[in-house]
Amino acid sequence: MSDIELIRKALAQLDFKALFNLLGWEKAANTSAYPLQGEFADWRYRATAELAGIKVFELFPAQGRREIPRAKQRRLIHTQFERFAYHHLLIFLDDVGDRTQSVITLIAKPSKGKPTYYEHILTKGQPVELMLNKLVGLYVDISE
Numbered sequence: 001m002s003d004i005e006l007i008r009k010a011l012a013q014l015d016f017k018a019l020f021n022l023l024g025w026e027k028a029a030n031t032s033a034y035p036l037q038g039e040f041a042d043w044r045y046r047a048t049a050e051l052a053g054i055k056v057f058e059l060f061p062a063q064g065r066r067e068i069p070r071a072k073q074r075r076l077i078h079t080q081f082e083r084f085a086y087h088h089l090l091i092f093l094d095d096v097g098d099r100t101q102s103v104i105t106l107i108a109k110p111s112k113g114k115p116t117y118y119e120h121i122l123t124k125g126q127p128v129e130l131m132l133n134k135l136v137g138l139y140v141d142i143s144e
Helices: 003-012 016-022 071-081 129-138
Strands: 043-051 054-061 087-093 101-108 116-123
Touching: 003 016, 003 129, 016 043, 016 054, 054 071, 071 087, 071 101, 071 116
Parallel strands: 054 087
Antiparallel strands: 043 054, 087 101, 101 116
């Protein structure tokens, strides 16, 4: 199977650990799951990948399937990560095991001006081409 086919498969299965590995990112040093703080204590997070100071985290319910937090709540959750990972990408999942929906969020922080919030919803069964086009910029060729 070619890398692009493997990337499509990882996207279709919402397997972000495999996806970032295929994109050439480093595996996270610590992949233990930790609880979020405050009103989101029933959610867990774990590091998935990192590259050049940008860390990727998966967030999932502590037990069973749950609705992914709404946009305003997701932005609040981002603030919890700024203490230890200023540049980060958060991937919200509806279930840790049988994933059916994800919301990928990123806050771009330019040196000047206001931060910009980006997000993309990806569900199982959805065509992966749109997300694939967005991922081109995240690919790192380690052979160079």
